Amino acid sequence: MRLTVRTDLALRALMCCAANPSVALRKADIARICNSSENHLAQIVSTLSAEGYLNTLRGRNGGVSLGRPADEIHVGSVCRFLEQAVPLVECFDEARNTCPLKEHCRLKPALKNALSAFYDALDDVTLADLMEENTELNSALTMSGSGPRAIGSNSKMESSYECDTA
Helix, strand or coil: CCCCHHHHHHHHHHHHHHHCCCEEECHHHHHHHHCCCHHHHHHHHHHHHHCCCEEEECCCCCEEEECCCHHHCEHHHHHHHHHCCCCCCHHHCCCCCCCCCCCCCCHHHHHHHHHHHHHHHHHCCEHHHHHCCCHHHHHHHCECCCCCEECCCCCCCCCCCCECCC
């Protein structure tokens, strides 16, 4: 199984927000940490916020934060949500399936079972599971310096700050 870059970056962004639970992060900083373009990340953030995985707040004190507790965000549901429009193989897309073997092939049900098992395994993993007692990951994703605005504060967000990525 292979996840799309979109899903990979979405999971990175969610982990970044989980590592900074009391901070509204700027998309530019998440993009930098996640090694993504800001435009690509903005699309992902929009999609995740529409589904309630992220909260976004515009304006001077705005930013991105988790939309629900990390222990309520299951990796399988995030992946399933983001990957639902991407068929694993051509025959999974009935409208565009041109495979000449489709009438006699036994591979499709086997692949459906494998895909289901893949998502089922990820359903047992929460965002909190990925972050808990994972000092190195938290260190790589935690914002440091004076830039991020603590949620609930009225302080102005700075235009730049340091990020621990080691």
